[in-house]
Amino acid sequence: MGQLWQQVVQLAHELGFDACGVADVDLKGAREPLLAWLSDGFHGDMSYMERHAALRLEPAELVPGTVRVLTFRANYLPADTAANWRDASFAALDDATSPVISWYARGRDYHKVMRARLQSLARRIEAIAGPLGFRVFTDSAPVLEVELAARSGLGWRGKHTLALSRDAGSMFFLGEIFVNLPFPVTPPQSEHCGRCTRCIDVCPTQAIVAPYRVDARRCISYLTIEHQGAIPVEFRRAIGNRIYGCDDCQLICPWNKFAKRAVIADFASRDIEAQSLVELFAWSEEEFRVRTAGSAIARIGHARWLRNIAIALGNALAAHSAADHAVARALKARSDHANAMVREHVGWALAQAHAFAS
Numbered sequence: 001m002g003q004l005w006q007q008v009v010q011l012a013h014e015l016g017f018d019a020c021g022v023a024d025v026d027l028k029g030a031r032e033p034l035l036a037w038l039s040d041g042f043h044g045d046m047s048y049m050e051r052h053a054a055l056r057l058e059p060a061e062l063v064p065g066t067v068r069v070l071t072f073r074a075n076y077l078p079a080d081t082a083a084n085w086r087d088a089s090f091a092a093l094d095d096a097t098s099p100v101i102s103w104y105a106r107g108r109d110y111h112k113v114m115r116a117r118l119q120s121l122a123r124r125i126e127a128i129a130g131p132l133g134f135r136v137f138t139d140s141a142p143v144l145e146v147e148l149a150a151r152s153g154l155g156w157r158g159k160h161t162l163a164l165s166r167d168a169g170s171m172f173f174l175g176e177i178f179v180n181l182p183f184p185v186t187p188p189q190s191e192h193c194g195r196c197t198r199c200i201d202v203c204p205t206q207a208i209v210a211p212y213r214v215d216a217r218r219c220i221s222y223l224t225i226e227h228q229g230a231i232p233v234e235f236r237r238a239i240g241n242r243i244y245g246c247d248d249c250q251l252i253c254p255w256n257k258f259a260k261r262a263v264i265a266d267f268a269s270r271d272i273e274a275q276s277l278v279e280l281f282a283w284s285e286e287e288f289r290v291r292t293a294g295s296a297i298a299r300i301g302h303a304r305w306l307r308n309i310a311i312a313l314g315n316a317l318a319a320h321s322a323a324d325h326a327v328a329r330a331l332k333a334r335s336d337h338a339n340a341m342v343r344e345h346v347g348w349a350l351a352q353a354h355a356f357a358s
């Protein structure tokens, strides 16, 4: 089985995965923290987290016959990412009329990319080893991805709760293949957060309420991507110009000095963030559909896209930039939008100019 694993490692690299490991399926140790997080309501309206809690702890129940979980890591920073990307990303947060989009979402939707490659890998394993019981997952509700990644040596769980590695930071996607073959388990990495609290301190909304505990209801990534309804007013100023996700806790992390560029060409940026907020806000529903097709951004739909940009435009008005006139005009053009949530956010945004003046 050890020799087969060596072949899997080789195949995984050929398919663009940067690291891989093997976890066993005994996740009892993860039970208490998961249940405490859920009972605190930190998952917000991600009710699927609660629904799948039992399955998340029992991979063999989720996919009968599973005895191991093969874990994979794929770096996602686009190949042409500049050396000073972390400083440049922080500087972009001060450019009030330009959008900031999370690094992971700038290329093709990773769900599609990772899933296709994991399927391909599983088929290749089958070609070597014979019939294989398997199922692939990536960012899927019933799977404790970070826990499995940490157990199998792909990294450790950072205080921001993401998987983190000494040789690649945290700018990578995770994926899994549940299998019915007893591959040899790979050992975990040691943890290297030490006394550092930078991710906790930098978080704009104090969403990391304690080391290793994120209250999703406060997290800008959750609010701008997963959350369906109106964004609570108390977080709108802190959102700044982040229109899809937030990377701050990763940007500040010293281990991301070692973040690697993607070898998978699908993760090249589509440069949506190169356009101004006003330009993005003017996209019709059809333009949104066409321009975001195949990207993770498409998942939030046009109304939530407008909701997020309206907040950023309101914050631009509050910052009193030279573009105020164009920003206000763009907002007013949407003030009778058919969607009540969009209208409310536009109203809030327009009021920011007055809030600043008063």
Ligand code: SF4
Pocket: 160, 202, 203, 204, 205, 206, 207, 208, 214, 218, 219, 220, 221, 222, 246, 247, 248, 249, 250
């Ligand atoms: S993604 Fe942003 S808002 Fe969420 S925990 Fe990290 S720094 Fe805080």
Ligand code: SF4
Pocket: 158, 159, 160, 164, 192, 193, 194, 196, 197, 198, 199, 200, 249, 252, 253, 254, 255
């Ligand atoms: S910023 Fe510091 S505490 Fe947070 S994940 Fe990185 S090393 Fe750990």
